[in-house]
Amino acid sequence: MAQDNRVVSIGKQGGADRHSLPSVLVRLRDASGRSMRDVLSDLFDRADDVLFNMADKAGTNHDQTAYFDAMRELRLRRKSMSLSILQYMGRAFNELGRFDPRPASDEISEVDQDSLSLVGHDEVEQQVAIDNLINKLRNRHRQAIRLLLTRFEHVCPEYRLAERQMPLSPEVICSGLAGACEDLDIDIRARLVVLKLFDRLLVTGLDQLYRDANDLLVRENILPEMKEAPTGQPRQSATRGAPPPRRGPAASEGPSSGEGGGAPVSSGSDYSFSELTSLLHQGEASGPGAAGGAGMTLGTEDLMRYLAALQTGESADNKRPLAQQVAQALPGQSSGLDEVQQVDADVINLVTMLFDFILEDRQLPDAIKALIGRLQIPVLKVALVDRSFFNRGGHPARRLLNELAMAGIGWNPRAEGQRDPLREKIESVVERLVNEFTDNVELFSELLEEFTHFMDLDRRRRELVEQRLRDAEEGRARQERARQQAEDALQSVREQYRLPDVLIRLLDGPLIKVLEFVALRDGEDSEAWDESVALANRVAWSVDPRPVESGTRDQLLREIPGIVDQLRNSLHGISWDPFECDALIRDLELAHVDTLQRLEVEGPVDDVEPDPVGDLTEVAPPTLEAQQVSSEATVPEASRESEDASAPKGTTVAPDAAADDAPEPEAPAIDAHWYDQARSLRVGSWVELEHEGQRLRCKLAAIIRATGKYIFVNRNGAKVSESGIDGVAESLANGDISMLDDGLIFDRALESVIGNLRQNRRD
Template sequence: MSEFGTQQPDGSGRPTGSERLSEPLSEPKVIEHLKACQQLAVERGRELFRLYLSKLDQRLCEFGEQAKNDGERLRFHDTRTQFQQHTDELERYFCGYLGEGFIKFKRQELDTHTGEEKFQGDMLSLVENEDLEETIAISSITHRAEAYYAEPLWALNQRFSVLNMGQKVNERGNPAGPIQFCESLRKALLLVSVDTKAKIIAYKTFDKEFVAYIGEVLDATNMYLSSEGILPNLRYNPGTAQPATPSAVTQVGPGSAQDGDQSLQFETPPPGLVPAPDPNQPSEQYQGNLVDAIRLLQNHVTQYGAPVSGSPQGVPVVAPAGAGTGGQPVAVYSNSQLVGALQNLQTQALAVTQDLRGDGDALQPLQPQNVAALSQQLSTQLQQASDDEAAVDRSDMHTIDLVGMLFEYMLSDDNLPDSVKALLSYLHTPFLKIAFIDTGFFEQTEHPARLLLNNLAEAGVKWVGNDGTSQYDIYTKIKAIVSRVLEEFKNDVRLFAELLLEFSSYTKKISRRQELMERRAMEKVQGEEKLREVKIRVNDEVRSRTDQRELPSAVLLLLLQPWSDYLAFILLRYGEQSDSWLRALQAVDDILWSLQPKESDADKVRQKAMQEELQDILETGFETIGYDQAKGKKLLEALTSLQKLALQSKRAQPAPAPMRDKLETMAAEKAGQTAPAEDRPSAEEEKMVENLKMIEFGTWFEFQGGKRLKVAWYNSKTLHYMLVDQMGKKVAMKSGLELAREMLAGQAKVIAGSTKPFFERALENIFHSLNARAESMQPAEAGPQGGAE
């Protein structure tokens, strides 16, 4: 067995729990306890692993006998052979990895995950199906085991916190937790070359024949540490468990609990605001801190006598210790009673929403579930199911309250179309069941149910409109998912992992199609906008040279039409740094100079010398753009006549004002610069246009009637916005002024988008709502600050 390191204590460690040690544990003592715990876990793990391999061999034999063909039968035979040949190595590696977890724990490096984080966002596209199936199997086993062994696991977390210098230990960092056994098996299975189906059989057998007995390891480890004086009087209290920090633990004096027993107690926050967690932290850490802060605020609000939002009316709520008025014990509804009552409510919801299973194209109007009314229905179910009067534990009530706030936020989220809100609101009861079955649900950012809800909400925003439209049949797909949850979910959270895999695969294909369509539309529009930019640039260049001059109609026509087209062609093909562009612009200057009356002989000589070259340049330009030869010839002849007048020191007749205005307006419209005087934006419109310059690609607009369009791209130079529908198809190109006017008229609004997943947004909203509530209570409850030092 590997030896533990000799990391020196930092002197900040404190025991966690109801009873303080007389002094912090010394380094040798910590190592002694960890070695003893390691030995307990490894020795019992070795015994169970041998039995497990024996059962797995029997299971594979059975599958081989039931095989449908010789090929399948041969594969199972080969798999059995692989396991039989590597029995000793598998056992050695499994126990070695398990023991190594204690060494990592001592180094404060243990943080084992099931791999579910790969389900999130774009990472899913990088996960192979085999890896995904294996991850789902492991995560399901782990979550179920952690829920089943919640009490001994919680106690062991607290005791290991003492060995961890007072730093909080959770399930991922507990060296004897279920996830460590699962991860040790995953690593050990790398020794054998078997297919995914065989691995799934191995994991299912492990769940039945091994994990079902690890409670013995947890109990034995708890018993050893308790006998060594580490939190010997610890009582199960998951609702208020907090990190084992010196400031959180308070001393409970003798006689403060019945029979001298002591329980974990923690300081409640003073009235007022709880600091918001830092959003710049990694998402998992940030959301975990949000949940911790929410729990703290819930305790604070209820401690100061405020009713719990959504509490079942008619059912008392008691503190976790179960003491009622006057300190008399009160019967508390058990976890199984709560789950049973919720199952009845779930069945009722399914009966109400039978039409959800329909496959019709038309969206059936569906009223959202009344979240507040569900608490009263839960109260009724609990009272009907119990012969005796009982109360809801405060920690359970906080869970009910938190799930209720989650779904209340959903119903108020502007991102979600109303039809999707109504549909997803029926997941309230199943999610409340999950929170009771899997007590760490809110702390697990990678929980399959949580990721599924994120994906359903995101799909609703992307492909369902408030006008009743639905792209890619996504509404029907969401209906099917909700229906399956209501009908099939009893107490096995693996259903959510299966639905997550199915729905993610479906939406991933849709996203690829949508992205491809958007990209093609965007490339086309970008080409059009590039041409528009060039035309605007050309028109500005020509107008900057002609605006202050009185010019004949023929010259204005030549410069604003065919020669502007030629300039645009040159600028697009060769760029503004090219000689071709500079020569084409010089031709404009030469034309304008050639029309000025010539007084000196030098100017006359110069004009005669350049006239033939200028005519060649113009003819070449006309041919390049395919300009009508007859029209081109007339323009060149008119220019020659005007140049002769200039040589005679005469000025040509300028174009009449209406004619000039017409030619200039036509050129501006051709360049996309339409802004008549009567159509100038107001100050309010200009301000809105400036605000629109700040929006990001991907911003959704909802237009009159509920139609949703997304800004897939916009041109910062021309301020033209490309709007696509929920399939990624280009619907319109709108100018910033058009959008601004529609918004000011109430015909369009920006849907406040966010790149954060739904669950994270909900936790932020719940935190700020509870914090505001706590702050509003402060003046009446806090009183003057101060007191003895």
């Protein structure tokens, strides 16, 4: 069969023995390459959309820059990155038995703890991100990976492969991804954004690849009857040391059992939890055993019973650290967790630190924090029965906590007697968990779905209100801008001519509306705008022609009918009152008669030699540009007298005296840093601002381009405040506005805990 030219064959790279690869594995290699190409294509497409949304919602300018840098690099290098990953997978096939993916955490784990500070912080961050992705892939696809490994060994019995050496293992895929990311021309912050993004998008993207790989081998009659992989601890390659033993009784316990003798848990299933506990116990002597030492130790099931009593009883004090609450609820006389297994004590301490962060986080209102604080015991029970809680981003308990916090970030207290649907909904979720949760995590899933549905309906309602507000504000801003443009244009006309009352009425009434209408419909750069401004100048010139020359009166007689017709059509175009229109035209015609009679009596002001081109050119109405240039020479006498009167005696009034005498606005003494923060605000950002003596939580609903106004609304979509960038920068500098982080609160808490533990290790 002819090969599709669009398919990158991952078999066309090095490896001296690639031609000795069994034909069934060659077919698997090529088919997996095609599947992986589709996965990567979809991943890069989704990454672009996700990064754009993240940049749009970024809380700081620095974050937004990192998102845009990552998006730009992925767009530029998606083909080269895809090719690099496919080639890396091809090497794993072609060098089967000899290929070992790039070490990830091994390099750091082999470094002595005393010299750990020599490893660059950036390297540690990248490797942790890659390790987390490997563990997530292994947790999700464990059965499929074991089946593939067993079938590979059946095809090539001469090789005894470690799981990491199997060509489709998470280590191979993630190491290829890490290598491809090394070529990205971005800083460490943007690189971590890319890795975390792949962490979000790749885990579910490989479902079909693993399914198709096993199906292909089944069709090739490779262990077709095997439905489950052989049990047992995964083998490690010769270059990799055995994983460190788990602490205390956890080595013999399953993650959801309090009794010994359970099936061994592989290092991958609770890798992140193990890493957290190793950080938690850094500096301690190895192998401390259970927390209770030689005394009686509570099993997990017994601990859960005490927690159930604490959960539904009245003795829980959510203001105290969780570990203290649990210790007080236990039957012994100890004030600590000495009666609890080491692994359970570690879970309690980790969950305590997570909730310490959540309950001290200023991003959440106190009332919402109090409600979330009541979930400490249910969440602890989840972590005790399901250790994937710590490293599974999509865990329903984690997602529910994040959803509750995100919903509460914009909450403001209601006046007494007013219903508060959001708080009532959060309270109902908390009450159900406190009263009904035992050890079935499905309750979290059920409540997550219910709460998400509630928030979706609420969000659609708020978006509709906010959109109406944005439309109204943008319309008002366009109206104001058009009005100002019309006034500026007509002010130029007023300054160039001596105008009778009828012209003043005409300019201030219908003509300003004509210009405003044209500015809104066509814009100030349009031909229609230029024609309307020219009409205003021609109407003014028709009652005060300048300069007055020998042919001016004849020129007026020729021009006036066209000026009047054009004026009448313009007023009809804006549906001006026809009776008032006729009255204005009649008054204008009387002004024209007065002007013509005056010219007939006075004659030309100066005897100017006519230009050879002809009288028409000489006496034509001046263009708008010419009128603006000559405005200084044609300032109305009344205006000059007013300026002279306003000047002190003995002084000379300069042409621009009025502007010079006006007090110049003081430049705000605001540091540029605050302007940068103001510009970094994006639509959808949450802030806390001072309003009428109250601190209110508001969302930036719109930045009106025409006026530069920032429009802030409450979570119901009602406008609370508006301000220009100067006002926002000043409020940020004064502390009247403070930005809120609406990121995933559990993830922020976990990052904070890990960061603190690592800092303690470095110290």
